[in-house]
Amino acid sequence: MKRRNFLKASATGLAASVMAAPAIAQTAPAIRWRMQTAWPRALDTVHGSAEALAKRVQSLTDGKFEIRVFAAPEIVPPPQIFDAVQNQTIEAGHVLSTFYIGKKMAYAFDAGVPFGLNLRQQHAWLFHGGGLAAMREVFAKAGLIQFAAGNVGVQMGGFYRKEIKTVEDLQGLKFRIGGFGGVVMRKLGVVPTQIATADIYPSLERGTIDAAEWIGPYDDEKLGLHKVAKFYYYPGWWEGSAQITILLNLAKWNELPPAYKEAFEMACHEQNVVLIAKYDALNPAALKRLIAQGVQLKQFPRAVLDACYKATMETLDEQAKADADFKKIHDSWKVFLDESNSWFRVAEASLDNYRYAAGRRR
Amino acid sequence: MKRRNFLKASATGLAASVMAAPAIAQTAPAIRWRMQTAWPRALDTVHGSAEALAKRVQSLTDGKFEIRVFAAPEIVPPPQIFDAVQNQTIEAGHVLSTFYIGKKMAYAFDAGVPFGLNLRQQHAWLFHGGGLAAMREVFAKAGLIQFAAGNVGVQMGGFYRKEIKTVEDLQGLKFRIGGFGGVVMRKLGVVPTQIATADIYPSLERGTIDAAEWIGPYDDEKLGLHKVAKFYYYPGWWEGSAQITILLNLAKWNELPPAYKEAFEMACHEQNVVLIAKYDALNPAALKRLIAQGVQLKQFPRAVLDACYKATMETLDEQAKADADFKKIHDSWKVFLDESNSWFRVAEASLDNYRYAAGRRR
Numbered sequence: 001m002k003r004r005n006f007l008k009a010s011a012t013g014l015a016a017s018v019m020a021a022p023a024i025a026q027t028a029p030a031i032r033w034r035m036q037t038a039w040p041r042a043l044d045t046v047h048g049s050a051e052a053l054a055k056r057v058q059s060l061t062d063g064k065f066e067i068r069v070f071a072a073p074e075i076v077p078p079p080q081i082f083d084a085v086q087n088q089t090i091e092a093g094h095v096l097s098t099f100y101i102g103k104k105m106a107y108a109f110d111a112g113v114p115f116g117l118n119l120r121q122q123h124a125w126l127f128h129g130g131g132l133a134a135m136r137e138v139f140a141k142a143g144l145i146q147f148a149a150g151n152v153g154v155q156m157g158g159f160y161r162k163e164i165k166t167v168e169d170l171q172g173l174k175f176r177i178g179g180f181g182g183v184v185m186r187k188l189g190v191v192p193t194q195i196a197t198a199d200i201y202p203s204l205e206r207g208t209i210d211a212a213e214w215i216g217p218y219d220d221e222k223l224g225l226h227k228v229a230k231f232y233y234y235p236g237w238w239e240g241s242a243q244i245t246i247l248l249n250l251a252k253w254n255e256l257p258p259a260y261k262e263a264f265e266m267a268c269h270e271q272n273v274v275l276i277a278k279y280d281a282l283n284p285a286a287l288k289r290l291i292a293q294g295v296q297l298k299q300f301p302r303a304v305l306d307a308c309y310k311a312t313m314e315t316l317d318e319q320a321k322a323d324a325d326f327k328k329i330h331d332s333w334k335v336f337l338d339e340s341n342s343w344f345r346v347a348e349a350s351l352d353n354y355r356y357a358a359g360r361r362r
Numbered sequence: 363m364k365r366r367n368f369l370k371a372s373a374t375g376l377a378a379s380v381m382a383a384p385a386i387a388q389t390a391p392a393i394r395w396r397m398q399t400a401w402p403r404a405l406d407t408v409h410g411s412a413e414a415l416a417k418r419v420q421s422l423t424d425g426k427f428e429i430r431v432f433a434a435p436e437i438v439p440p441p442q443i444f445d446a447v448q449n450q451t452i453e454a455g456h457v458l459s460t461f462y463i464g465k466k467m468a469y470a471f472d473a474g475v476p477f478g479l480n481l482r483q484q485h486a487w488l489f490h491g492g493g494l495a496a497m498r499e500v501f502a503k504a505g506l507i508q509f510a511a512g513n514v515g516v517q518m519g520g521f522y523r524k525e526i527k528t529v530e531d532l533q534g535l536k537f538r539i540g541g542f543g544g545v546v547m548r549k550l551g552v553v554p555t556q557i558a559t560a561d562i563y564p565s566l567e568r569g570t571i572d573a574a575e576w577i578g579p580y581d582d583e584k585l586g587l588h589k590v591a592k593f594y595y596y597p598g599w600w601e602g603s604a605q606i607t608i609l610l611n612l613a614k615w616n617e618l619p620p621a622y623k624e625a626f627e628m629a630c631h632e633q634n635v636v637l638i639a640k641y642d643a644l645n646p647a648a649l650k651r652l653i654a655q656g657v658q659l660k661q662f663p664r665a666v667l668d669a670c671y672k673a674t675m676e677t678l679d680e681q682a683k684a685d686a687d688f689k690k691i692h693d694s695w696k697v698f699l700d701e702s703n704s705w706f707r708v709a710e711a712s713l714d715n716y717r718y719a720a721g722r723r724r
Binding site: 056059060115118119120121123124125126127128129153154155156216217234235236237240262263266267269270272273274276277278279280281282283284285287288297299305306309337338339340341342343344345346347348349350351352353354355356358359 | 418421422477480481482483485486487488489490491515516517518578579596597598599602624625628629631632634635636638639640642643644645646647649650659661667668671699700701702703704705706707708709710711712713714715716717718720721
């Protein structure tokens with residue numbers, strides 16, 4: 001029997017006593033929150049993850065803590081989710097923190113920085129390298145608290161109407177990209193544009209934009225961009241991995257009973273495992289289907305990656321000079337990144353690279 | 363206030379009613395289990411993970427479901443944990459499933475197979491590729507049910523008294539290694555030996571063995587093997603990743619209330635995130651310290667890896683012919699592995715490899 005049934009039995013069988021003991025009702029209050037995601041309902045991956053999380057929280061709290069999940073833009077458009085959580089229009093937002101770097105560039109470290117930490121490294125930094133606490137200091141200044149709740153991994157580099165053969169091909173490229181990657185690409189002559197999800201396909205079809213990045217094969221396939229732009233580039237270097245964040249109103253979080261907080265954190269950890277597992281299980285077949293439909297899979301040329309890497313390092317230095325919060329996180333993050341890379345290239349990368357090559361030779 | 367306090371308040375304030383309603387006590391029974399790990403208490407990583415899991419389960423069940431954690435060999439030696447869970451000497455064991463491939467080779471897929479799935483791929487296979495259910499069919503035949511509860515990642519290849527320069531250098535090598543890797547290495551003339559943890563150091567010091575593999579830098583440093591064998595090889599190709607498993611007695615699991623089962627599964631997922639995060643955060647500095655103490659970091663030569671890969675493929679084929687359970691899991695697992703590799707080498711590996719190289723050039 002579920003605990004919620006136990007409580008129900010309790011409430012029925014012991015009604016008189018319960019009414020005489022209001023303290024009990026206080027310790028297990030019924031709480032209803034609203035969480036809006038930044039994703040269309042059709043994304044069973046990221047939006048589905050938010051729904052699964054809410055269901056788990058409810059189950060772990062005997063049905064008492066209910067988080068109703070809304071898709072974008074049912075309450076507010078995605079760029080306004082941050083403000084809506086701040087002003088308690090909603091209690092929670094399910095987002096990528098990079099959507100809000102216009103407010104504070106340091107938020108980028110929460111979601112992923114160009115050529116930055118991969119998923120394993122991001123988890124290590126957040127949960128055992130001081131990253132979670134460091135980011136919470138920054139978000140607290142905005143009256144928010146953030147939770148890692150799933151990751152998308154390395155994304156694809158997007159769909160392009162023309163090949164990118166040289167660094168010069170980036171000049172004037174009208175590219176649907178947001179976040180930190182857009183800031184970096186501006187240095188290389190790219191014209192980054194932010195377009196709402198529903199408008200990406202028609203914009204690319206009409207040639208209003210030359211290219212668009214979205215997520216990875218499984219999600220990209222649903223948008224249908226491969227029908228209007230046949231070059232599909234990798235890797236999406238603008239995030240070492242893309243960490244999904246739940247932004248909560250800090251005052252509302254502080255009001256929660258400890259058991260509800262614990263349930264919420266456990267539900268986030270479940271998504272830290274199963275969301276990426278879902279992507280990793282579904283992306284391979286989706287990539288094969290896209291290629292079967294005529295998509296040309298292309299790796300960004302080395303010279304293009306070199307230019308993007310150089311522009312990224314310049315941008316990181318500039319931002320560190322411009323903002324104390326950015327500098328504080330960047331400086332410790334960079335030490336962590338360099339040390340972590342020096343280990344990951346040993347056991348992990350050497351075995352992965354050997355396996356991938358050997359499997360193809362066989 | 364914690365739910366356990368709520369229940370305590372309930373029990374105090376409503377004592378008369380509770381005594382009149384024994385059904386309530388039945389729905390939230392106090393349960394005490396014993397779980398033994400296969401690890402010495404000194405390993406704050408894997409043994410610490412089991413202790414953290416037990417604490418979380420207790421917290422999520424209002425203190426009602428208590429799992430007492432024992433280190434190896436406080437109740438039984440690690441090779442006997444499987445039997446001890448089967449015969450209910452203990453309810454749970456915290457192990458690597460490869461310890462028990464002598465009973466059934468198919469258990470290896472639960473922990474990791476040579477040149478097999480990396481951590482991300484293992485999670486994808488288990489949680490979204492049918493792997494968990496497939497493995498449960500096999501373990502159920504032994505009266506057990508298994509849960510993934512943390513991962514060690516790719517391990518190191520161990521400490522060697524002499525360099526391994528050619529395939530011939532493996533001939534007659536007395537190597538402390540267990541599991542599937544030992545089976546494969548026998549084909550190459552290695553003499554695999556299984557030695558209890560406490561005996562590894564003196565055996566290597568005396569030259570009773572020529573080499574020993576244990577875990578990764580952070581754990582290895584504690585054993586001190588670098589003081590008696592200076593060549594430290596990578597990668598530990600005998601598992602694509604090393605998945606920690608909790609083996610439960612199936613009948614005892616089936617007796618648990620659903621809420622306790624849910625708490626247990628959430629606690630496992632937390633460890634699926636935080637154990638590897640801890641390893642990934644601590645291994646880099648440990649590797650640096652080992653190198654500073656004179657350890658020579660070496661990659662297995664390509665020819666050695668090729669020979670090991672070939673011997674692994676032969677072993678997989680032989681085992682598939684010898685055992686129906688092995689064949690059933692292997693055949694679907696192999697399709698998953700090949701498809702997964704074809705995706706991982708695109709976005710993930712290309713960005714990781716670029717990042718690692720660029721960071722070193724800078």
